[in-house]
Amino acid sequence: MIEYRAKCSNRFIEGYHRCRKNDLTMRIVVAKPGLDGHDRGAKVIARALRDGGHEVIYTGLRRTPDEIVRIVIDEDAGAVGLSSLSGAHSVLIPRVCEGLRKSKMDNVIVFAGGIIPEQDRESLYSEGVRAIFGPGTTSTEILEFLSTIEQRSQSGDPVGVGEEAGWHW
Amino acid sequence: MALVSDLDELLEAARTGDRRSLSKLLTLVEEGHNSPLERGTGSSLGITGPPGVGKSSLIGKMIDVWVEREESVAVLAVDPSSPRSGGALLGDRMRMTNADSSDLVFIRSLATRNHPGGLMDCLTPMVDILSECGWKNILIETVGAGQSEIRVVAFADRILLVDGPDRGDIIQAEKAGIMELADLIVINKSDLPEAERAAKAVKSALSVGEDDSTPDVLMVSAHSGEGVEDLVDQLRNTTTSADRELLRVRERLISAWDYALLNSAELDITLQALEKGSITLQEAVDRIRKEV
Numbered sequence: 001m002i003e004y005r006a007k008c009s010n011r012f013i014e015g016y017h018r019c020r021k022n023d024l025t026m027r028i029v030v031a032k033p034g035l036d037g038h039d040r041g042a043k044v045i046a047r048a049l050r051d052g053g054h055e056v057i058y059t060g061l062r063r064t065p066d067e068i069v070r071i072v073i074d075e076d077a078g079a080v081g082l083s084s085l086s087g088a089h090s091v092l093i094p095r096v097c098e099g100l101r102k103s104k105m106d107n108v109i110v111f112a113g114g115i116i117p118e119q120d121r122e123s124l125y126s127e128g129v130r131a132i133f134g135p136g137t138t139s140t141e142i143l144e145f146l147s148t149i150e151q152r153s154q155s156g157d158p159v160g161v162g163e164e165a166g167w168h169w
Numbered sequence: 170m171a172l173v174s175d176l177d178e179l180l181e182a183a184r185t186g187d188r189r190s191l192s193k194l195l196t197l198v199e200e201g202h203n204s205p206l207e208r209g210t211g212s213s214l215g216i217t218g219p220p221g222v223g224k225s226s227l228i229g230k231m232i233d234v235w236v237e238r239e240e241s242v243a244v245l246a247v248d249p250s251s252p253r254s255g256g257a258l259l260g261d262r263m264r265m266t267n268a269d270s271s272d273l274v275f276i277r278s279l280a281t282r283n284h285p286g287g288l289m290d291c292l293t294p295m296v297d298i299l300s301e302c303g304w305k306n307i308l309i310e311t312v313g314a315g316q317s318e319i320r321v322v323a324f325a326d327r328i329l330l331v332d333g334p335d336r337g338d339i340i341q342a343e344k345a346g347i348m349e350l351a352d353l354i355v356i357n358k359s360d361l362p363e364a365e366r367a368a369k370a371v372k373s374a375l376s377v378g379e380d381d382s383t384p385d386v387l388m389v390s391a392h393s394g395e396g397v398e399d400l401v402d403q404l405r406n407t408t409t410s411a412d413r414e415l416l417r418v419r420e421r422l423i424s425a426w427d428y429a430l431l432n433s434a435e436l437d438i439t440l441q442a443l444e445k446g447s448i449t450l451q452e453a454v455d456r457i458r459k460e461v
Contacts, residue, residue: 025255025256046258047258049256050251050254050256050257050258051251051253051254051256052254052256053254053255053256054256055250055256055257055259055278055280056256056257056258056259057259057260057262057278058258058259058260058262058263059262059263059269060260060262060263060264060266061263063269064270066270067269067270070188070269070270071262071269073188073189073192074188074192074275074276074277075192075277075278076192076193076195076196076277103189104189105189
């Protein structure tokens with residue numbers, strides 16, 4: 001049954017690639033960690049990703065890093081986008097990365113957005129964050145990032161949060 | 170496909186309470202792999218109702234009650250996929266606020282993938298797997314806005330219809346045939362003044378064809394939590410009727426039929442022929458039926 005689904009059978013266990021006709025799309029959690037009430041940006045991103053053909057699970061406001069990790073596990077998501085405008089990014093985002101690695105979710109892709117100053121970015125990249133999108137980013141750029149991720153993972157390059165760091169968008 | 174051993178292994182790990190394995194297993198089943206379990210061993214409660222009536226919020230409160238009683242809850246929250254992009258925005262979790270901090274709760278958001286029958290085909294095995302892995306209360310949530318959503322909820326073993334005050338939607342619900350399927354009806358937002366009237370309207374709509382199996386109508390407020398405990402108690406005793414079982418099976422058959430139709434090899438050719446006007450609708454049906 002359902003022939004077109006069979007096309008991605010070799011990727012099933014990796015979990016993060018979905019087949020729909022010929023497109024490979026992902027399940028992506030969009031999360032707001034910590035005490036941060038501003039989710040306009042996260043909602044716009046969620047819609048842009050949906051319009052790009054992805055299945056987006058939006059968590060709502062004020063989630064703890066542990067909750068976000070659990071949501072990624074339960075939803076079997078391939079990627080998680082963390083939106084932070086509260087200034088707590090250097091604490092909360094590494095905790096999510098850490099939690100994912102501890103739960104053996106090493107192949108999950110972590111990307112971030114919001115207000116994250118330039119000087120804080122390098123340490124987040126070294127935690128396994130693969131992209132940081134600031135104000136003014138176009139939705140096309142984020143979709144390009146995701147398709148680059150797809151190409152990289154197909155050729156076996158590290159993309160997940162628990163895989164060797166070194167590359168970022 | 171050569172994944173039978175993977176599926177068995179995942180099931181084994183999921184049985185011991187490994188959420189990651191459970192989650193992966195559900196993904197595989199969603200993508201069309203055969204479940205390692207016999208079909209129909211689990212039992213589920215479908216929750217449906219018009220958009221914006223507070224289904225997710227109410228489920229959030231019901232989860233709180235079950236967790237307080239140390240009963241586990243698993244929710245399969247179904248939302249539509251965008252017909253244009255094929256993507257989906259799945260936002261049911263954001264209303265179930267306390268759900269992600271307890272080990273007793275598992276929530277999986279599912280997109281319909283514009284695939285009538287496709288998703289429904291995997292709902293039953295998903296429920297079986299959750300049941301096998303020890304989840305006591307298994308819910309399927311879907312917006313009851315049209316025929317395809319009714320077909321989703323018809324895959325549950327019992328159905329709870331949620332409606333709200335002053336919406337005029339109960340007429341819509343009746344039209345869509347959800348009322349006939351409901352084993353229990355709740356009016357949410359009982360804290361609002363019009364709720365009482367809505368409950369009366371629903372009761373009077375039901376009493377027209379009254380018999381022993383007429384569903385009860387309860388009032389709850391997901392906002393204040395009032396009535397939610399009673400609802401959870403009532404659910405334990407709610408049974409379905411033979412009439413409704415027949416209706417559900419009918420909906421399931423129709424969705425299986427749709428699925429076969431849409432996956433028919435003759436579909437494209439038949440559509441083109443119809444467009445050109447070279448065959449009639451009846452001939453088209455005959456042609457596809459021969460192939461199906």
